[in-house]
Structures are given as C-alpha cells and as structure tokens.
Amino acid sequence: MPTDATAVPHPIPSLPRGFRLAGVKAGIKHDASREDVTLVTSDLPATAAGVYTTNLVFAAPVAYDRALTPGRGFRGIVINSGNANACTGVRGLDDARGMAAAAGTALGVAGEEVLVLSTGIIGEFLPMEKVTAGIAAAARELGGDDRAVLAAARGMMTTDTRPKLTGAAFEAEGSRYTLFAMAKGAAMIGPKMATMLAVVLTDAALDPADAQRLLTEAADDSFNCVSVDGHMSTNDTVLLLANGAAGGSTLHGSGLAACGEALRKACGSLAREMADDGEGATHVMRIEVEGCRDREEARRIARTIADSPLVKTAVHGADPNWGRIVSAAGYSGVAFEPAAVELRLNGTLLFRGGAPVPFDADAVSAGIRDRRETLIQVSVGQGPGQIRFFSSDLTADYVRLNADYHT
C-alpha cells in the first residue's frame, strides 16, 4: 500500500490498536509555526527494535536508544526536530536522558521505557526548557485521528516538503494486524541509512530478537538502498514498536514472515519517498544493478552511480550521457568485465559489448524530461547479485537549500 509520493497521503493510514500520537510547536525550529516535538505512546508495554547509523560520530539519542534495544516493556518514543543533539558531548547525553525522563513523567511511565529521536542542526545544545514544555503539551494532545497523525509526522520533519506516511495490514493465524510507519528525510541521505528517522508501529506481538531481525532486514532493503547526497548522518534511526494490542499470540513462522513482508513494503515505500522528496529534486533515479557476484557488490555499484554529481546533473538536464553512468560503475571498486556491461536508460539499450549502441538521443532525452522517475538499469555479468536503489537528481535548488541552511 505505497502512499502517493507527491502529496500528503490520502487516506491517512490507520494507526494500529493501542497507539496514540501527537505533534506540537515548541519553538525549537526557527520557524515557530512548525511542529517540532512529536510524542508516540503505546497503551501496552511494547517490544522495541532499532537500526542505527553506522557513522562513527553518532548523536546522543542514538547512543541512548542503542543501549536499550532490542528489548521489551517500552511505552513511548519522544522526537524533536530542529536540533540533532549531535556532537554535544556529555551534556548531549544528559539531554537525551532528560527528554526520555520528561516524556516518562508526561506519560506516567519510567524514563527508560521511552526511546528518543532528534534531527536538525548538529553541534548545538538542545533548548531543554522548550523541549520539556513541548513534551508536556504533546502529552495532552495524544490521539489517533488524522489530525494527530499528521501533526506527529510533521513534528519530525526538517527540510522535508511533506510528511511521509504509509500503512499496511497483514493476517497471521486468523488474526488481522495493522502496521503504520512514518519517516522524515530529504538530505544528508547516504547509505548506510540516511538523515532519516522512521518509526514503525504494529499491534502484533513480537519477540525482541525477531523484531530486530525483521527490522534489520527491512532497513537493509529500503533505507540502505537510498541516497540523496551520499552524506551519512549522525542521527539515522529506525525504531519499531510492537505492542500486541491486536491480541493473538507472539508471532512465529509464517506469521512472522507476513509481518516481515508488511514491514519491508512499508520501509520500501518510505525510502522511495525520501528520494522523491530529496532536496531540490526534479527526478527520482531508480537504479537497478544485476549480474554481480553478490548483493553488496550490486549495492556498491548502484551507490556509486547514485552519488555521482555528474550522473545526477545529467538526469536533471534530461541528458542521456550514459558515459557518466558506465564510468561511475567503473570506479565503484567492484571488479567486472567492461565488455560484459549492458546499460539501459528508461528501457532503451545504450551500451553493450564495450561500445555504444546507436539510439534516438532526442527520444531518450524527452523520456527523462517527461517522467518523474528515471530508470537506470546496469547489468555487469551473470552473477546472482542484484539490488534496487533510489536516489534523486542534483539541482541548483539543492545547492541553494544547503548553502544557507545553517545561517
């Protein structure tokens, strides 16, 4: 059930049973008219799993959450945008714990039962008075209607132009479960992961180890296959809460597989939306690489193509400059036989056997220009390794947005 990528999803996906959300304006963002504190709560203690940035320089909330997940007994997630609480040292860790404690107080639970997410500017201390007041206000607004869901999704946005929401339903052993996911991310998006936060909620019951495995696999296929600018964030986090409020026993076997499939679809949909909402983007690049020895080699080639400013600007200019794509594959560090490479752009074969294939450049250019998605397909041999990767083009608007984000 992928959401419409060009607007607020309609209808807003349903929340799983036993969850409530809120988003409020706490004045952390420069623009006081925007939500910047989001609270998520589960009426029942939930199993939690997390997948985090692999950046050596990671933010305080990442350190806090990583120590607690996977585990049981979680009652909420508190999120702020406008400030990443990264590169903030010991005081930053205290502030992350302070956010959890404030949310615990507001929800009537222990601080250690609350996970924490932050996103925004790096290297500034959190304005804890505003954050704490925002958390208390959010606790009074918790709900499950569309308004609450949209406010919560907006409360985690930074340069995103729209909230990113998706939902799915699955059945297992006669019970019907709901899965809901929301995310933010439009730049500092580089594998592994992205300057992205995502929260996935389900009313199924999961063992912590199973929840962690399903989430890791889903993130690997989605958030680790998207890049806007190749810059890996200090804050990337995906959290899953599974509260069992739908009833039914803890999932195993085929039930677990159904849950994993729903999770994979939801994360895939959100990852594509991040590329589509990439700062200044006019095109989504869908890069399919196949014929590699393994999946990681395919990922490496796809990522190198995805991150090349020359490929990204060519797509922006609707320029079928396939030499830039082939040469990017060539410096990816993956060994392959150039003569075995085949390259297709929006389905048109452009390069095979080490030499160009004649093609109608005007038609291919028009095809790029007239579609939001540009499909780049690269086959490098006969191996089983393949991947699907999303990126966005590089535009003058990306430069403008990032040349003065801070000041």
Add this chain to the structure above:
Amino acid sequence: MPTDATAVPHPIPSLPRGFRLAGVKAGIKHDASREDVTLVTSDLPATAAGVYTTNLVFAAPVAYDRALTPGRGFRGIVINSGNANACTGVRGLDDARGMAAAAGTALGVAGEEVLVLSTGIIGEFLPMEKVTAGIAAAARELGGDDRAVLAAARGMMTTDTRPKLTGAAFEAEGSRYTLFAMAKGAAMIGPKMATMLAVVLTDAALDPADAQRLLTEAADDSFNCVSVDGHMSTNDTVLLLANGAAGGSTLHGSGLAACGEALRKACGSLAREMADDGEGATHVMRIEVEGCRDREEARRIARTIADSPLVKTAVHGADPNWGRIVSAAGYSGVAFEPAAVELRLNGTLLFRGGAPVPFDADAVSAGIRDRRETLIQVSVGQGPGQIRFFSSDLTADYVRLNADYHT
C-alpha cells in the same frame, strides 16, 4: 614557482630544450573557434613515464599508452579535446593507434614513438578525418614561443576556464635543467586522479624506471589529492617526457632527488589550479588531515570531506556548519576516537573533545566569504599519517554546467 591561479600565467613558463609544441583548431569541439588538437615533440628520443586512471572502464588512449610506458625513444605526444575516445571498443583502439600513426607521419618518426591523450565526451567515435588534418596542421605550427605554448595548453582544455601551466628549474651535478608542465581539468575530478590530463617535459636525462617512480610519487601527492566532484574519469593520464637535451649524464642520487622535487612542485601547483578552476567554483577547499595511523587513512578522511555535497555547499554559502565536516569524517570508514577530534576552520577552533567550542560565527562566516581558499584542518589523533587535499565548493553553476554539457 606556482603560477597565478586566477589568470593565464605570466610570464609563460619556459620550455625545456629540445621540445616544441603546437595547438590548432580542428573542428572536433562544437565551438570551432577553440583549439582541440595539440602536438608535442621532442627533437631527441625521450624517456617516457605515465600514471593512469584506475577506473576499470578506461579509454582507448589509456590502453595504448599504458602498454608503452615506462620506456625509451619517444618523440612526441598527440592530444585531442572534445572527444574522450572512451567506451568506443575495438574501433576506439584503432583510432588511438591511428592518431599516433598520423602524428608519427607528420613528425617523421614511427607511430610507436608517439603517445596519445584524449579528453571530452565519452562514447562517441573520434572524427578521424578532422583529427588527422589537425595533426598535420599542428606539425606545421610547432614552436617554443609563448603563442605556441598557450595554443598547445588550450588544445587540451574542455570546460577549463583557463590554461594551466607551470615551470620549474633545478640543478644537479653542475648542470641546470628546466621542467615545464601543462594540464587540463575542471570536473569529473575525483581521486584517484581526475578527468585530467597533464604533460610534464624536462630536458634532464632519466632512466625509465626512475622517471616512473618520480612521476608516480609526484602524482600521488598532487593529482591524487584533488577532487572536484569525486567522479573518476576514464581518461586520467599524466605523462612525463625526459629528453636529456640539457646535456649532462643520466640523473641519479641527489640529482634525481632534485628532479623529483621540481616535479612534485609542478604537479602540486597544477592540482591546486584544477580545484581552483573547478566548474562553477567560488572557493578552493584546502583540507589538511593529520593524526591518522597512515597516509591512506588521512587521504580517505580528506576525500570524504572533499566530496560531501553538504560540506561543499556550506563552504559556498560561507556557513561555518562544522557538524557536516565532523560527520563526514565519521562515515569515511576510518576508525578514530571522536572525542580526540579537533576541527579548525580558517584557523578557528570549532570542535574539540566531542563537543562544540564557542566561536564567533559571524567572523568565521565572513572569513570564508572574503577568501578564495577555505582551510579545513582536522586532527583525529596522535598518529603520523597526514595529507593535504584540494577540492572546490559546489555551486548552482556546477549544476548548470553539467546538466547540459552533452546536449
């Protein structure tokens, strides 16, 4: 003797004895008013060395030259711009040999005594009639005056805004030698090497193995420490011709060291000029990394910072957003202790001990805005590994230039 980076160098550096150059307009470039064929000849048989792209997808002239160098007995180099002769298969190899043969005929030497360089669009076949006519015309124009040198330098340019020339003199065992170097490169510049061609000429006598070692070391310190967009070209080549026309014996020991030092300075000067002339650049980024376990780790951190679109746009916007720099170091793949990191921007300490250091943001911003060069200094520990790396900022003009280079 670094050249002025903002204009044609004045005075034009002198040619070493026994070399003549020419550059002519052969109609390979779309703009017929620009030189696009350059010929270099040595009156005496010269030792040649080459350093080449490590891209798996390499152009026909790279394959041709790589098979011949290092070696003795070379009489010339033929260069075309406007067409890279890359991804052109067997026909491309024939065309590279054809260029060498045409130059040999024009110079009255064997084709195998001539090396070949091409730069420009990838994936189109060379217009061999125009190339051959251009070579014949260039042979009639060979000379050593400023006009000939500038025309030759322009004949290898693509999107460069100015010729890149430098010269040096050195003494050894009582003899005085001259070294001259010219290069092109303004984008598709990514380590290792760059979409760059460079030709270095000296009237010293060198053994081929020594020439190769000196050139490899000089390139490693210069062209492999520069990145404009991180995209490694199919055509990167640095060639050295040493013809011994100054007299004196073949260099060894301290004489060789003096030659190596001159070579290193010349290549360093040209590499910095490439970053300075990076497409659309408004700033050169000079990135100094130290305290690593070894030089390759320092290079990896520097390159990751150099290639981050978020760092590059922050510099363009004169934004002291140091969190982007620290986080780029953090995802470079090099292991270090974040708490040991120190970051300085144009000399001002911004980050130490895992936490921000208070600073005057307006003053640091003004310092970036008012200077062409932005100095980024990162220390990650106590190790001996260090490097100096050049890059350019990312601007809307880079995007514009590359969104429609092809069409």
